[in-house]
Amino acid sequence: MPDSTGRPGRPFNEHRRTVEGIIYRYRAGIPWRDLAEHFGPWQSVWKRHRRFSADGTWDTILGVLLSQADARELINWEMSVDSTINRAHQHGTNITRHTGGPSNHKNLLIEPVDHALGRSRGGLSTKIHALVDGNRRPLVLLLGPGQAGDAPMFENLMNAIRVEKLGPGAARTRPMRAMADKAYSSKAIRKYLRDRGIQCVIPEKDDQKANRKRKGSAGGRPVSYDKKAYRRRHVVECSFNSLKQWRSLATRYDKLAVAYRAAVVMHAVMVWSGALSQ
Template sequence: MNPRYAVLSDAQWKQIAPLMPESEGKLGRPFKDHRLMVEGIIYRYRAGIPWRDLPPHFGPWQTVWKRHRRYSGDGTWDKALASLLTRADAAGVINWEVSVDSTVNRAHQHGTNFPRHTGGASNDKNLLVEPADHAIGRSRGGLTTKIHALVDGNQRPLVQFLGPGQGGDSPMFENLMKALRVERECRGRARTRPDRAMADKAYSSKAIRAYLRDRGIECVIPEKEDQKANRQRKGSAGGRPVSYDREAYKRRNVVERSFNTLKQWRSLATRYDKLALTYRSAVVLQAVVIWSAALGDTP
């Protein structure tokens, strides 16, 4: 591997290699050059170039694109991330103080010249479904897409969803929490509950606080000023003031720092992909790279 194009270390690839599919289905041809193809996919998203402009080092660009499209549709990247999280939990690498937030990314014109009312579902039940709007919406910044993320206390991503740019943050909170599921290496139930959940005022609602309270998760979310004024106006009928760990809240910025890392890949900072499937899978692929680095030489 030419060091100019390589991102993955040998230790990282040792973690990822066993998670790659062996062939194109039961009767399909065996896949070749897994590492070269994965490095090619990473290079494209990191450099922010069209697929056609991939260096010849990676071989035909069509092969690299088709491999990413296939792995996006059959959930290969999600399965790889799930396996790495299982290993990380067993090694005690995951910090279960989680933070939730979203970031809006501008959609390039090359990624928006696609009808946003067709091309949704696939006829193959083994493939993930492409949303009808391709997770592109119109906000103040124009045509945008939003990445909703849940990260651990070390700013490493655990769950990532896509939504249109104008979509609200609060309605996605419960979906992110429900998607948090880390299987155990040995027998036992998968871990689905963090020790503490932190978010900014955009997530301040009675429903979210009740959801966390019912699950025994410490809630670290400040109260909005208008909610505070409304509660005070009601007097004793307004209920008790919202309390939260202010020292812990100072660590909520790990999710913002995680987005800074995410946007170092130029094709994630700006969305060039027409399909939400391939764009989100690249976000998951970056998480795979991060967690493989965190595990290092862990067996």
């Protein structure tokens, strides 16, 4: 491949071997410098992952796989939403950050000013917000600081659903049902789902129940939801259990949120690749 001067440069390492090196690093939780030699120079493997993270390669691959899965009716459109907190290692936190800055949920390829790091009870941590289908497979994955609430991310997750059709037709952007725990119980979320024609399966918080009863008839009707369907909400927890089998996802070693999220999406790519190969 020619360089900026037009002279031939060193050829890229084979993509397959390099991607295997990236996956191995995140599964084993080792430093980049400790990658085995047969994966090639560790600098090349890291640079390839950094490049794929910045240009959205992993998101593009996931989008193609979701389209193929939808064509084969492998996507269960009963969605579950939740988040999981992952401790950030000290090697991933020695970076200048500015808390309270603008979020990057509109453009996931731009590094947020806080690097999706926040101080929760366990120290500096990152939250992975996920929306998975009824078969435990992730469709949307976003990051946020560890101390941030879950409910404000709900609409960002729902708005990010977009599965393109392989043939003619509009992309699918709405599940038939959305399930979440009490952390997502709010009038705004219920109205959002009702306006979009999505069945809401979210139980009401105890303090919200008490407040409604205290107001009497002015408090409105009790919240109703499909309790039988709610039992299936655990699929999102099962998805997190699978994700945390990769040690560098269970603990964040990456300084940049863009690189860490790309690895989370890469795990989703492996999940859907396995589903399509069956």
